[in-house]
Amino acid sequence: MKPFIAPSMLSADFGNLAAETLTVNESEAGWFHLDIMDGVFVPNISFGFPVCKAIAALARKPMDAHLMIVEPDKYVQRFADLGVEWLSIHYEACSRPYLRKTLSHIRQYGMKAGLAINPATPVECVIEFLRDIDYVVVMGVNPGFSGQKFFECTTEKVAVLKEIIDASEANVLIQVDGGVDKSNIRMLRDAGATSFVAGSAAFTGGSPKEAIAALASEMEL
Ligand code: DX5
């Protein structure tokens, strides 16, 4: 898969959500990234199904929902019903047996299953799940808020993870989420990432369409 930007709708202007969604449709973005926060797993609450539904009604690119919530299993079917194609859950949010069970539920509902890992979680923890997942979300910041500073060590984590995935011959894509901008996107791509979530870098200042194009061209340089 060719590397692409997944704009995080959390940074969109919610007063103009329809227009922001249409702008992403017209942009070079590959996916819509939906950040779901419950105020328990992370110290913030973002948005829920009504907002996802409004985006889904207009979105013309695949939707990728990132669940930063406890007990994600409860909501798998509802995200499938919304038309979400890629659904990630956090390694730190559930205990082992539930983690595998939820990943398999995600696939049973016809979605691609992702495992997200916090900056403090070593990449090696995904090894035992490589056959159960379609993507790993390597967090570049602690989940909960957009606009945070990128942890530089993320690039090395991506490189190590890429080696692990290649050695296992698993078909698993690497997404980087949090703090991605023009200064680090090329390095992250060279390290082996394919999907780049951009919140503030896509929506803060100027036109999102141009910001997404600028990120994409930085990545291709
Ligand atoms: C963080 C979210 C990210 C974040 C991205 O908890 O998962 O998707 O909103 O925003 P930026 O790109 O501003 O870090």
Ligand code: ZN
């Ligand atoms: Zn996210």
